[in-house]
Amino acid sequence: MSLETAKLGQMANAIRALSMDAVQAANSGHPGMPMGMADVATVLFSQVLKFDPAAPKWPDRDRFVLSAGHGSMLIYSLLHLTGYAEPTMDDIRNFRQLHSKCAGHPENFELEGVECTTGPLGQGMAMAVGMAMAERHLNATFGPDLADHRTFVIAGDGCLMEGINHEAIGLAGHLKLGQLNVLWDDNRITIDGDTNVSTSEDIPARYRATGWHVTECDGHDFADIARALAEAVADPRPSLVACRTVIGKGAPNKQGGHNVHGSPLGADEVAAARAYLGWTAAPFEVPADILADWRALGTKGAAAHAAWAQRLTASPRGAEFNARMAGELPPFTATEKALGEWTQGSNKVATRKASEMVLQTLTVDVPAMIGGSADLTGSNLTKAKATTPFTAEDYAGRYVYYGIREFGMAAAMNGMALHGGVIPYGGTFLVFSDYMRNAIRMSALQQVRAIYVLTHDSIGQGEDGPTHQPIEHVMSMRMIPGLEVFRPADIIETAECWMLAMQNAHNPSVLALTRQNVPQLRNAGRMLSAKGGYRLAAAAAPRKVVLVATGSEVAIALAVRDTLEAQGIGADVVSLPSWSRFMAQDGAYRKDMLPAGVLKVSIEAGTTFGWEALVGQDGLRIGIDTFGASAPAEVLYDYFGLTPAKIVPRVMTALQNQ
Numbered sequence: 001m002s003l004e005t006a007k008l009g010q011m012a013n014a015i016r017a018l019s020m021d022a023v024q025a026a027n028s029g030h031p032g033m034p035m036g037m038a039d040v041a042t043v044l045f046s047q048v049l050k051f052d053p054a055a056p057k058w059p060d061r062d063r064f065v066l067s068a069g070h071g072s073m074l075i076y077s078l079l080h081l082t083g084y085a086e087p088t089m090d091d092i093r094n095f096r097q098l099h100s101k102c103a104g105h106p107e108n109f110e111l112e113g114v115e116c117t118t119g120p121l122g123q124g125m126a127m128a129v130g131m132a133m134a135e136r137h138l139n140a141t142f143g144p145d146l147a148d149h150r151t152f153v154i155a156g157d158g159c160l161m162e163g164i165n166h167e168a169i170g171l172a173g174h175l176k177l178g179q180l181n182v183l184w185d186d187n188r189i190t191i192d193g194d195t196n197v198s199t200s201e202d203i204p205a206r207y208r209a210t211g212w213h214v215t216e217c218d219g220h221d222f223a224d225i226a227r228a229l230a231e232a233v234a235d236p237r238p239s240l241v242a243c244r245t246v247i248g249k250g251a252p253n254k255q256g257g258h259n260v261h262g263s264p265l266g267a268d269e270v271a272a273a274r275a276y277l278g279w280t281a282a283p284f285e286v287p288a289d290i291l292a293d294w295r296a297l298g299t300k301g302a303a304a305h306a307a308w309a310q311r312l313t314a315s316p317r318g319a320e321f322n323a324r325m326a327g328e329l330p331p332f333t334a335t336e337k338a339l340g341e342w343t344q345g346s347n348k349v350a351t352r353k354a355s356e357m358v359l360q361t362l363t364v365d366v367p368a369m370i371g372g373s374a375d376l377t378g379s380n381l382t383k384a385k386a387t388t389p390f391t392a393e394d395y396a397g398r399y400v401y402y403g404i405r406e407f408g409m410a411a412a413m414n415g416m417a418l419h420g421g422v423i424p425y426g427g428t429f430l431v432f433s434d435y436m437r438n439a440i441r442m443s444a445l446q447q448v449r450a451i452y453v454l455t456h457d458s459i460g461q462g463e464d465g466p467t468h469q470p471i472e473h474v475m476s477m478r479m480i481p482g483l484e485v486f487r488p489a490d491i492i493e494t495a496e497c498w499m500l501a502m503q504n505a506h507n508p509s510v511l512a513l514t515r516q517n518v519p520q521l522r523n524a525g526r527m528l529s530a531k532g533g534y535r536l537a538a539a540a541a542p543r544k545v546v547l548v549a550t551g552s553e554v555a556i557a558l559a560v561r562d563t564l565e566a567q568g569i570g571a572d573v574v575s576l577p578s579w580s581r582f583m584a585q586d587g588a589y590r591k592d593m594l595p596a597g598v599l600k601v602s603i604e605a606g607t608t609f610g611w612e613a614l615v616g617q618d619g620l621r622i623g624i625d626t627f628g629a630s631a632p633a634e635v636l637y638d639y640f641g642l643t644p645a646k647i648v649p650r651v652m653t654a655l656q657n658q
């Protein structure tokens with residue numbers, strides 16, 4: 001064994017020791033993956049990865065994504081050993097305990113060195129695709145002096161088995177993302193046992209078929225790992241490196257078996273592993289010489305960082321680049337002007353069309369915006385003139401044809417937003433938000449600005465029928481913490497909600513938009529949507545009713561109000577484009593909008609579940625609690641009782657029963 005090999009072996013064993021000890025102390029966690037991939041990770045960090053622990057957010061660093069997030073002790077060990085300020089050894093001692101930065105799975109909001117939150121298998125790698133896309137875009141836009149880095153992923157069998165993996169690699173292969181390198185922990189073990197209990201797939205063949213370069217290595221042979229990594233880096237295609245490993249490598253009696261995947265080794269096996277590895281240090285202690293080796297390679301990146309910083313200073317576009325990376329927004333000059341003009345008019349358009357009108361100017365105001373759709377561009381109306389296609393031939397383009405890959409799109413959007421320098425938005429039908437729901441949830445958990453343009457937002461989409469008609473979707477997305485769901489009523493609210501979504505620097509947003517035309521409801525007021533809900537029309541006759549509605553149902557509420565007023569029944573109409581924003585207003589404001597002592601009526605073409613929170617137990621909730629049906633939109637609105645003619649009698653009855 002050469003000196004170098006011996007040294008790398010000791011360095012890898014430091015990862016193994018920290019991982020097994022932390023899991024043992026927590027009596028919870030996954031030692032198998034970090035122990036199995038310790039050798040591969042050691043080569044990656046010591047010989048390939050461009051990083052500077054002193055500047056975790058340096059924009060031109062390589063991105064490292066631990067897609068197999070259950071192996072969190074691998075990244076915690078690497079960050080600590082290479083000299084990041086966090087996690088500290090105390091954080092590692094407190095692995096998986098309340099408020100420890102070393103949470104069960106790696107969280108981007110806990111540790112600067114963690115690029116994205118992983119744990120939901122498959123999504124880390126799909127986010128890495130988005131990171132690689134953002135990098136290529138910035139490279140094409142600002143030049144290689146400012147942006148030229150790679151994205152490395154460690155993924156397990158689970159990440160490759162998930163359906164989203166196919167979406168992600170299809171997109172990456174098509175876009176020829178050669179800066180993306182995936183190191184597959186090919187240990188042939190998942191929780192249930194050998195992978196052969198559930199799969200017979202020829203994974204390399206699938207990757208090759210989607211335009212990837214594939215190579216393999218012995219994941220415990222440093223020279224072979226280095227050879228495979230060099231090959232992957234040199235190849236112009238995205239690369240998969242199948243690293244043949246033994247799960248739990250170093251635990252002499254348990255390695256290679258599925259029991260080491262997600263359970264502490266136990267005191268006896270930890271002791272046996274120490275003997276087997278020749279590791280004599282106490283738990284949470286790393287011998288000084290081994291730590292010094294790790295720290296030395298941690299300082300290697302400082303030179304590359306400094307050279308980049310010099311290029312940034314010399315660049316005429318340095319300030320612009322910095323502002324982009326900081327996520328700063330330019331003023332919405334063209335959009336504000338357009339909104340001012342629309343306010344004077346009477347634009348009867350679908351809110352999806354209004355969104356397209358907004359995008360024509362907003363994408364000019366904000367060059368960081370990168371749009372796209374999951375093969376519904378002509379329906380979502382997500383493409384603007386300024387957003388030319390983002391292709392393998394032109395990474396400077398700003399419009400992604402994601403293909404029919406909703407989940408892959410949403411995860412890629414997360415990756416782009418996490419990378420920084422770009423602001424992603426992407427569209428599909430609202431009903432298919434379920435396909436990407438966990439990625440939307442991950443947008444919120446990771447606190448990223450990703451904007452989902454979800455059109456055909458009710459039975460109003462019409463003839464496609466119940467498979468395509470959202471019922472529970474708007475309300476169920478309101479339940480995701482941190483996600484702002486906008487359902488604008490007309491062109492004015494659509495413009496306001498787009499701007500508010502853009503200003504949500506640390507929250508994702510959904511814009512739920514209609515297929516069908518809606519009248520323009522406002523010719524006055526500035527950014528009234530900013531309170532989430534506001535009084536669009538006040539009662540003329542003595543107030544007996546408050547109608548609260550969203551989106552396309554606001555116009556219906558106004559018509560209901562007209563009929564009631566004609567009968568001397570005073571009614572307010574409150575438009576509620578954002579539930580969460582309204583709930584964040586102070587109590588006095590909310591009580592002013594939804595006062596006690598009057599009948600409150602909600603009107604939304606979706607589930608009535610939840611509306612009792614705003615209209616009270618005695619309120620009237622008008623909506624749809626069954627699946628929709630296939631027919632023209634007007635027929636359906638009548639059939640499901642969402643017309644003024646059907647609503648007014650229900651309001652009258654409710655008033656009588658008060």
Ligand SMILES: Cc1ncc(C[n+]2csc(CCOP(=O)(O)OP(=O)(O)O)c2C)c(N)n1
Nearest residue numbers: 033119120121156157158159189190191261
């Ligand atoms: C979407 C999703 N489904 C299920 C799980 C639960 N889970 C965590 S790890 C794992 C098995 C993963 O196998 P592999 O990637 O081969 O990891 P290894 O056992 O080799 O460490 C499963 C099913 C999860 N985290 N995410």
Ligand SMILES: [Mg+2]
Nearest residue numbers: 157187189190
């Ligand atoms: Mg495995």
